[in-house]
Amino acid sequence: MDLTTLKQRFGIIGNNEALNEALEVAMRVAPTDLSVLITGESGVGKEVFPQIIHANSSRKHGNYIAVNCGAIPEGTIDSELFGHEKGAFTGASESRKGYFEEANGGTIFLDEVAELPHTTQVRLLRVLQAGEYIRVGSSKAQKTNVRVVAATNVDLREAVRQGRFREDLYYRLNTVPISVPPLRDRKGDIYLLFRKFAADVALLYRMPAISLDEGARGMLETYPWPGNIRQLKNVAEQISAVEESRSITADILRKYLPDYAPASVPVVRGQAQGELNEERELLYKVLFDLRSDMSDLKRMVSELIAERNYERKSDITALLPRNLPAPIPAPAVHPAPVAYDEYADTEEVMDESAPHEGMTKEQMLRESIIKALRRHGGKRREAAKDLFISERTLYRKIKELGIDEY
Missing domain, CATH: 1.10.10 (Arc Repressor Mutant, subunit A)
Known part of the structure; x- marks a missing residue:
């Protein structure tokens, strides 16, 4: 399976070099039974990689179980992962299989693996070394044949140095490392992802898709996105649902990126960083001041028209400063179609008419x-x-x- 087909199958958008490299490693390691450790910041989409590995392995007909280790209380996580016997603890009215038993012959994905308590880390190490586990409340070892893929947004090497994670378990999990790049390093993919999320919302709720003007697109691509793809999707959904205008300007987008700073624009090689940042800051200030002045002018004219009931155009003109430059006409608002992306099987908005009541x-x-x-x-x-x-x-x-x- 080539990369383009892989991306279409799993809904992956983008052509970033680091992303492509991570996908290629996942494809190469999939036919093996080696443990894989996926690292990357929160929200970068690490959860799609174990699905790719499982779907392209000899275990694809077995069970695939995803476990969020950070969402299970410490007191019950051993029971969840390895099962328990009847009467093992208060409330254990019957025996129960754990995830490792359910996933036998398949793949188990341990997300946020750094959150595992030390006692559970010891049990997991035994599974990786010998393929054995013991149910809570039992003394009998049971066998399991499971492929383990783990993910974390924590620096596990630092966690090992601090004594929060076992070193031997780290090396067992990290047989094949895969690093997923953050969104800020995928500049060319940001707009494609935003367009996809906006189109999905428009198709789901039967509304015209939003589009970005040049200023908004530039802001979108220079924002650092600390929440990565998850944050980008959230912003696209918010704007689609809240804004009446389907043409989004930089001023509108700024409301959803309150911590945006123009200085986050990357520095071009060959220019002094200090001078370039100062020039950019000045340029952004001039542009935003100009937009602000135009908005204030329009509001003042509207208020005077309403208050004094001027009906003639000449009367309105008389109220304006003589040397004021002609206002820049606002661009016409037209819902922009979203082009088909060769890297995603995206279904765009097919009809912008009002929704029909009673229809699915x-x-x-x-x-x-x-x-x-x-x-x-x-x-x-x-x-x-x-x-x-x-x-x-x-x-x-x-x-x-x-x-x-x-």
Whole structure:
């Protein structure tokens, strides 16, 4: 499976070199049974890598179980992972299988593995070394054949130095390391991801998709995104739901990035960093001051019109300062279509008409496709362009929705 096919299958967007390298390592290690440790900041999408590894391994027909180690209380995590016998503790009214027993023959994904308590780390080490575990309340060792993939946003080497994580367990888990890059290092992918999230919201709630002007797109790509992809998706969903305008400017986007600082723009090689930062800060200040002045001017004129009931254009003009430059006309607001991305099987907004009450999402989607086909005389290629989706996606949707008349 090549990278493009892999990305389409798992909904991965972007062509960053570090991301591609991480995906290639996952593909190469998948056929083996080696343990894999996935590292990266919170929100970068580490959870997709164990799915890729499992789906491309000989265990793909076995169980895949994902466990968030940080979400299970310390007092019950051993029981959750390894099971328990009846009467092992208060409330244990019957025996119970653990995740390692349920995942036998398959893959188990341990997310936030650095949160495991020391006693559980010892039990996990035994599973990795000998393929054995003991249920809570039992003295009998049981065998399991499980592929372990772990992930963490913590520097485990530092945790080992601080005594919070066992060194022997770290080396057992870190047989094959995969590092997922943060979003701020994927500048070229940020806009593609934002466009995908905005299109998903628009399709789900039957509304026109939002689009960014040049200023907003520049701000989007220079913001550091401490919350990574998770934060980007949250911002796209917020703007889509809250803003009436479908054309998003830098001023609108700034409301959702309150800690944005123009100085975060990367420095171009060959120029002095101090001088370049000062020039950028000055340029941003001039631009924002100009936008602010124009907004204030429009508000003042509107207030004077309402207060004095001026009806003639000449009366309004008389109120303006003589040397004031002509206001820049605001760009027309048109919902911008979202182009199909070769790296994601994205279904864009197919019909921007008002939602039909009583209709399900599938029915409305079916109606949109039929309308597009009728507009183009049944020509599927033209209909796909009209719907801003790939021809392959249109064929699949026609089959899924049972559209037989074309």
